[in-house]
Amino acid sequence: MSHSEPGGVRQARKQRTRQALLDAALGLLEEQSLSSLGLREVTRVVGVAPTAFYRHFRDLGELGVALVQESLSSLHTTVRAVLAEQAGAEERIDHTVAVVERYVREQPAHVRFIARERHGGVRAVRQAIAGELDRFAAEVAAALKSQPVSGGWSDEDVRMLAELYVDRLVMTASAFLDVRDGGDQDTERWRAVACTARRQLRLIDVGRQYWRDAGS
């Protein structure tokens, strides 16, 4: 690193290398798990010395945690926007499934990373994913609570419903990914996954509408 380089340029370069390490790891993780990934494999792809890794991350676990943020932040933002829509239930369900579809088409490696490492061998990453999904559920719960149909619901039940929705999003993303990995991105099977996902969200919504009538 040259001392004549202005601070801003140095920062930008450091940021670029950091992102290159994240991208390289994500690529390598398409075929393996984080617990079997070698630090040298990652630096070799980027073309930097193994020691350079430590200027950016303490270890592969810390890199994995950064990948968790990168994987979930965009989905998080988009779903939040859908939840805030002043739309009918049916329309909101269509938008939600469309958001998940786009997410899997545009960021399949991120989706695979989350699905694989959610129960993977690296505890720090498992905990980061659980923490993100937990915050996600809390946000969904806050959005659900503000809707009239939640009147009279206990906080526990709103949270229970929010977790059901978040799990549905995760499972739907996994189902799309399975179809995509089978090379079927624009087929009958892909549309069947979308259709099933919408019906399932619709059934949960019916359960929600009649929850109190059913004496629950």
Place this chain on the structure above:
Amino acid sequence: MSHSEPGGVRQARKQRTRQALLDAALGLLEEQSLSSLGLREVTRVVGVAPTAFYRHFRDLGELGVALVQESLSSLHTTVRAVLAEQAGAEERIDHTVAVVERYVREQPAHVRFIARERHGGVRAVRQAIAGELDRFAAEVAAALKSQPVSGGWSDEDVRMLAELYVDRLVMTASAFLDVRDGGDQDTERWRAVACTARRQLRLIDVGRQYWRDAGS
């Protein structure tokens, strides 16, 4: 292998070694993924030569597929029994969650294996898990279809509901496993997971009862 050994004894011994290999792999997989497991690690634990492995499995993928069968067969059988019960919805939900709880307490390593390898790095194992869960959903669908409340439902909707239930069982097992891994097997958190799981199944059941009324 001695030629003076009777066939039955030889068969029994072969079966024991095969089971020892499965058990050793399952133990090693508590801390890593199948894609990073070494064949020699497994044979070392069992105390046989690496070449002996091939008398039982073609490769670690084939061993993984055998572990899938072993992991899901008992749960499969028990859930099938619950589905056949002539009980009310509430009671069936309680039994279902109790079955999942017992499964996680008694076979945590099997549950972890399925959760981890469902999206893991070994395609043959991913496909075996998907195939088993698919057969599971088909059985649940057949059981649901025979219940009066399914009158007038399309086969697609019964299947959609069955997949929702199977996903719920898998997610509930994962949630119990997370609590258990945190060392909280008999605490408030464990009971909270059971309670949430029952409420979620109840909400899905309400959705099911009112599905046609809601014009779906």
